[in-house]
Amino acid sequence: MGGPATKRAISQEAFDEVVKENMEDFDMEAAEALQDAIDSLTLQGVDLSGIITCVPGESLVQDNPVLKSIEDLKKHFGDLEFEDERELKKLSPLLLNLTNLCDPNRNNTESDTDKSSVDTNANAAIAARNGGVELVTSICGKVASCGNEEVIVSALQALTSLLRDVQTAQTFQKCGGPDIVIGILQQGTQNSELLNACYSVIAAAATGNEILKEAFVSLKVDQLLISTLKGQNKGSIPSLYDAIRILLTPDDFRVAASQVYGYARQFAKVGIPEALVDTLHEGLISPSLVSACVALKAVSVNDEICRSIADKGGIDAVLRCIDDSGEQLNKTVAQSCCSLLTKLAGSDYNKSAIVEKGGMDRLIRLCARFADEPSVIQEVMYIISVISLRLPDHASRAIEAGAGDLAIQTMQNFPAAQLLQRNACIMIRNLVVRNPENRKILLDNGIEKIIRKAKERHQNCKAAATDALRDLGLDNYNL
Template sequence: MACKWITQETFDAVVQENIAEFDMEPEEALNDAIQQFESQGVDLTNIIKAVGKHSEEGEAAPSHDILRTLESLRKAVETSSVSSVSELLVKFGDQCKQGMAHRYLAGQKFAYPVVLEAWKLCERDRETLLNALYAMSSLTDGQPDLLEGVGQELLTHAFQNYSKDAEVILLAIRLTRHVCLKHEQNRQAFVKAGILRYLTQAISNHGTDPDVVREACSALRIMTFDDDIRVPFGHAHDHAKMIVMENAGLKLLIEAAKGFTDNSVVLSELCSTIGRLCVRNEFCQDVVDLGGLNFMLALLADCIDHQELVKQVLSAIKATAGNDDVKDAIVNSGGTDLIILAMTRHFSNAQICDQACAALAMLALRKPENCKVIMEGGGALAALQAMKIHPKNCIVKKQACMVIRNLVSRTCDFSQPILEMGAESLILQARCTHKDCEDVAKAALRDLGCRVELRELWTGQKGSLVQ
């Protein structure tokens, strides 16, 4: 059933009606209004669920704190009171951070042009500029459509004029993230404006600042996303190529990682970003040539207990293994044993099991010699055990089926040992339980030599497509 929507004014009016007409206490009136609307199928995600405050200025006055702050900011901007503007920007940013409903209401009440005017007013005043970036970043979190040409231009100026200022750059990157996430048009506009250069320069200029490096990595990854459902296709692949080929992104990230060996959070971001950039065969090889593979394998061995870092390293290894020569380099460096160790150490973590199985499946693909190493290291047994431990997780089961399929597709000698581990029943269970596992499960069963019905949907015979 389609969701219904209401305005904040409608919700507030019902709450006030409960208080005035039915003599309810404010909290009771609020809960009753929430219950009424939810029972009618109304989505209250973007509604501030609080009792609006009365004002001496009358019914026309804003009833929520964030709107009162916005009105004060509007007046301060009109009078060019920089000190008041600066203080109100911080207050407004804090209120936006209270939740999406607060940001949405502010956006609906034309907060963006007000904050934009405040930003223009204080562009050359560093302290107020910081507060403007903070307010704009808070407002646009989850609302990238608010950005327009002037805002993009101001943000570009901030990168250009304050490239050596870590605080300004940090907030500028955060704003970039918010306006580019799930918004392909903004991404492409910023890339044309040189944002990839600014982001990589931020890492180069502030490579010892963990906050800047972490934010810049996240922003670079967002530039490689294809997450805007409103466009048929994006430029994710092109952006990744530009980061590597025009801005030496892989070299920059691998060098930066060497400065954070004791910071698992930053290392996770760096490894995740390296993985996102391995979109071409030669980029995967570049990671090896630049020492990135050895570095990541050493991380996997030394930081085996840091689950988030382990997950990101496994993801990056899987990405680099898209190159057949890199597959061999990983296996020859003992990578398979480390991947299996990471999975068995964190069997309860579905995401690690998923990434480990995906990495093993990639290493086994078209590589009988690698399959032998994986089998001897217990990779097949570990993948099947992951299926047992996560019976309801479709992604884990799908990747585990892929491991089994790739292990036996060119090495039929492994079929019997894997079947003796109980593979057939686990794969059948995955096939029956999860529709998304259907194809890979059938492929695994077929290559294991099990009986499986392969139905031809259409053979091109017995009739014409034209009536």
């Protein structure tokens, strides 16, 4: 399957000429001429990203702050003597200025006069169109071994702010970016800010880009990831977990088959799942708990890995975090841990482990804590569906724990919550399909009427509701 059609390109000079013609040939005012040029070219399928659209007579292209920032960097970098520490340090504020202009998560300074007017997406596109990625990648390569970690961090942060899409990532790769970043990591730094900056670049470059994922894996990024995970400062390196997640996410829709599942197995061989489990054992005091859950979910791609996580105490850790999230009413942790537990429960071995550790009761207790949070309850119902699939003993245990009452109460309490209604129907089906005794319990409590209401109200519930009604033993399940 091919990617989307490529838009037509236009140079800054050609765009400016269109605006000029509108003013001279059609006697338009400057603002009208500019807007007409934008509208007409957009209709023609021209890509205007990175084009500076200033009103003639009011400002000049050369006055654009992004262009000025790039020119300042070019000049200072071109004249730089790397042995001169004072001149080297002057790079940092210049790089920071570009970062502030292009990074959506930037920290604005007090001198910003109109923070809301800064369009970081447009600025990043302008920088990319005018050689910003090539320039900053080159700077990263030059300063990588300068010994001044502040300057290196500034360069990497600026680079992250420019890596927004496939095109900028490809430019980064052509400039040798992956080798530069991996080379910095291979120096063995323990500076958490520098490590975070490196993994931020990796995450940004690999997002939606199978080629960059392969490049980093080929450079043995897994060895560096595990080394950092075993370090003392892992809790202060949030992008570490982002990098793991993104490298293992099949998000490049230009390719027919992603290789990320093979990368996940490779990551497992070096011990990354076990290292992530260690973060889970730290519990809610860990600032990286949620990120570690998401990363561990990404690496849990087969039964062998899921079982190894359980053998290292992963299920115990997740269930403990679920308990604690309920006590502290931490919805974000609860959702993340439930989502991870669902993935781990894909292994039949782990399903039994979850039940044996009182998982059913603990999940129902969590729902009681979050009785007003359908987003948490729907996660729990999906876990119970997975644990009960083709396992009648587990389905019986779920009913004993209160899963049937949970379905009835929450479907009545949240009739508009589409995903909750659908997950409830799926759970009911798995609870009754091999357990005739469970059918009577649920039917006697009025579940048929509740399911039919969900089926009538929500399009995305129709199939799941029909299946649930059928497996409840009702002849008119298609009605």
